[in-house]
Amino acid sequence: MFLHRLLVPLTSAFFSVVINPLFAQSKPSDIPTISAEAQTTARSVRPEAIEAHMRYLADDKLQGRKPGTPGFEMAAQYVEKQFKTLGFKPGVTTSAGQTYRQAVPLRRAQVREEGSTMTLIRDGVDLDLTYGKNYTFTPNFGQPTSEVSAPVVFVGFGVSAPELGYDDYAGIDVRGKIVACFNGAPAAFPSNQRAYSGSAKAEVAALRGAVGLITFSLPTDVRARIESNSPRNRLPIYRWTNASGKAQRTFPQLKVVASLGDSTARSLFDGATKSFEEARKAANQSQPQAFPLPLSVRARTQTDLNDGLVGQNLVGLLHGSDPKLKDEYVVYVSHLDHLGITRPVKGDSINNGAHDNASGVAINLEAARLFASLPKHPRRSILFVAVTGEEMGLLGSDYFASNPTVPKEKIVANLCLDMPFFFHPLLDIVPYGSEHSSMKGAVEAAAQFVGVKIVKDPIPEQSVFMRSDHFSFVRQGIPAIYIKSGSTTGDDRDGTQLNLDWRATVYHTPKDDMNQPFDWTAAARHVQLQFLIGYLTAQDNARPIWNPGDFFGTKFSAASASKQN
Template sequence: MKFALTLNVLLLSFSISSAQDKSGIPAEARTASQSVKPEAIRAHMRFLADDAMEGRKPGTRGYRLAANYVISQFEALGLEPAGDQQTYLQKVPLRQWRVNEENSSLILIDKKGEKPLVLGKNYNLSPVYGSEKSEVTAPVVFVGFGVTAPDLNYDDYKNIDVKGKIVAYFNGAPAAFPSNQRAYHGSAKLENAAAHGAVGVISFSLPTDVRNRMESSATRARQGTYRWLDKDGKPQRVYPELKAVVSLGDSTARAVFAESGHSLADVIAAANKSIPQTFPLNFSVRVKTETRSGGDIAGYNVVGLLPGSDPVLKNEYVVYVSHLDHLGVGRPVKGDSIFNGAHDNASGVAINLEAARMYASLPQHPKRSILFVAVTAEEMGLLGSDYFASNPTVPQENIVANLCLDMPFFFHKLVDIVPYGSEHSSMAKEVNTVANYLGVKVAKDPIPEQVVFMRSDHFSFVRHGIPAIYIKSGTETGNPELDGLKLNLDWRATIYHSPQDEINQPFDFNAAARHAQLQFLIGYLTAQHPERPTWNPGDFFGNKFGRKPSGKGQTETGK
């Protein structure tokens, strides 16, 4: 009996070894991944989400303490400084702008006369960057979702001239669009409006869209907005052609269709069917916006380098990114005013630190170099990652891939994953190879309406033509009594961006460890591959942003 058991164990060991040999993952990488330490992830999170970090808001003492902690971990792992001037820090110049409500206004003008609206109740204004005082009076035209997508045979601007006019549109994008294209077009509306000659925009939400309600957006608007500055001190990702950027509350939005000859119910029905629609609203608006600078902040990204081992490929880089910042200290909720951000995103930083430890344990570094970047100001609009991707501390054309981690969601066993971005590039091969090896399924986006693909730092790299992967947990839990999708949505509704996002939540750190293995192995295979990752032929993001040959042996980003 004892001999039979021993033989069975030997046969099982041989079977597992053979299966691993066929996995496509080198033995040294498998060994490193098996050394993953769930307790290390928990320890990193516990420190970064502690009250002493004061919510890690950029420009604060707490953020600098968190940055120093990441630096100490990089040093302990032997990562080289890869920030500014041979340090681990890259300065990110940030400036805040706020609307001065006392000197700002919006008036509706129609055949019945003028009707002033109440700022903060009927509408909100966004700053007009680079212009302290902006005033515009123009007719308003409705342009559906405000989307132009020729690849999807959709254009809300097709039958109307909006030059010199203010365009009004629903937030979001047509539900018929593929998830990631929907995410992109839903976020590119200011750029699209400016390109069509509009002088202002007015946005409002469909009844089913609760993400931009006046109750929450008014509070956010009063906190001001930030942009990063270029070397000349000019704010980036702004559209000076737009002299007014307005968002309307629900009841006010309903009123603007009164004189248009179109019922709001019919307009909503067409939007829900993804039908383009454009028509004049038969009124004008006069908008005054006074914008004041709220001051500058010295933000910092933390950058560490694991040099590659190949004499040629070491000059190319796989970049890991996770945002270190959170919301700081705010108005108390349930007696707590510190927005600790344990899941958002101490978790992503902690997991990437554990992936870095696995890299450091390898007997030989991968062929390409690995950059680990803990970025600032994600909560202010992906600003730290956008600054790094636009002003990298290594040659931009030599960044070949990005792996992002932000709120991966490990409140249950990791059964399946949603690898946002993998369907767009050759990195799908590495994702599938590693998922198969670790025994997790690859699933589709279960919440396309949340436009996740646009909402974290990987997209800053996509903008520069760099293939990127952003992995989150799927909805399967391994427990028939536990609905993973409901758990996710409930967390977003009750904990997300609140002081209750603390380390004492019921995290599954074994699932977090599996995320670390995914991060490490996907990046390792990418760093070892003889060829750079490539966009899939005909891919939307590849066509829009992908790099094209420059004729000098390098690449340039397509426009």
């Protein structure tokens, strides 16, 4: 009965009755005012339209929307048709004219295991390791064969964050050496800063002059062990390439990037000035540390490279109405791709990706309809981008944010939607990114209109802030917001546990289809939030800015400053 109740679509008229009293709540004077036109438009949201979009995009005939497949092309054609129907103009200019398609050139790389080796050298004695058992490699995107032999230095978490009072590299020279470090980042860091720092190890090591990187897990971090992730780590990975054919977000100066199993990692510390257990305790106490390990590593990585795949971003443009501000842009993004066809689970091999992320695309399409239905376009222009290659590593969004179809310095904000989690009523939200910029006011105004509370991240260990397409814009110095539901369900269920259970049993499997208990009222509220936050941002005289001294605003200050010039 409960399942049936959640699956019954709601009419727009009924939904407006639900929402009207929520808007009547008092509103503090320090958040933006929502115009009467925007209020009326927000109430016209259609839950049934969200469901219809999702049912098409998650249909078996699209075969999981993997980039480069006929199924992805069907999804792209669907989104393109929606843009045209809504009156959104093609957002891409090419030598052939205007189009909705932005080509994303991709390079595929996969380690050739039979030609790859890793040897520990201690006191002149070689110990050959076994691929998949003791270690795995990350492919080298720069050359088919990469070789290195160098001493190893342990650098704690491999994190350099002086702005947070922490630097594992302080006082040690790692030039020409291979650095070894724990996965993750200091627990003392705030959640988002911890997520970023844990992901930036290769970049930091390369900047410090290292020639290789070895990572391994703390004993408590079972999820990150190669014993758990070996099948996934052995799959090919992708990067986008620039006009010169160079793969991006790669660090060719690192001649080896390896992950070690737990017992192999512990053996690195034999005879060192500090034992593995002592290093672990220091890491758990968020203490920077670095010291040489009494061994060298000789490694050879062989990589099969292929440049045959070209992805597609879909870009729709709604021109702004203000003579000056129309040349600035608020960008909405959601990823259109999913995993395609994989090994069968109970006879089903199609990864439909209903929640991940037909839901985000559907909600953004309905938000686009709200923008198109306004009596007058917002002052700033609005771009809706359905990106490719998110499941491959945020590739489509990173390509767009790095090579936007409008002047980069004119993009003022980004709103992302990916797996918002509407399996229960939407009573509270986690607006990832709102604590970093002046967009917080727009988020608060929208949340009050919809009648939801703003809460803190209930699952900081999942590093959500780093795991979707908004972060591609953060890297370019652009303030971004990414909203997911909170934990309150209105009954005796724990929303956080529902989320974690879903991730453990449904996420990235063929079970993520339309036979799930979606709450279409909650989905419609997500539309309202998306629409109103972007609308208020587009209407404001001032563009969003990073908070003074913000970690991400400072970290990517070069990109941020270029927009102000």
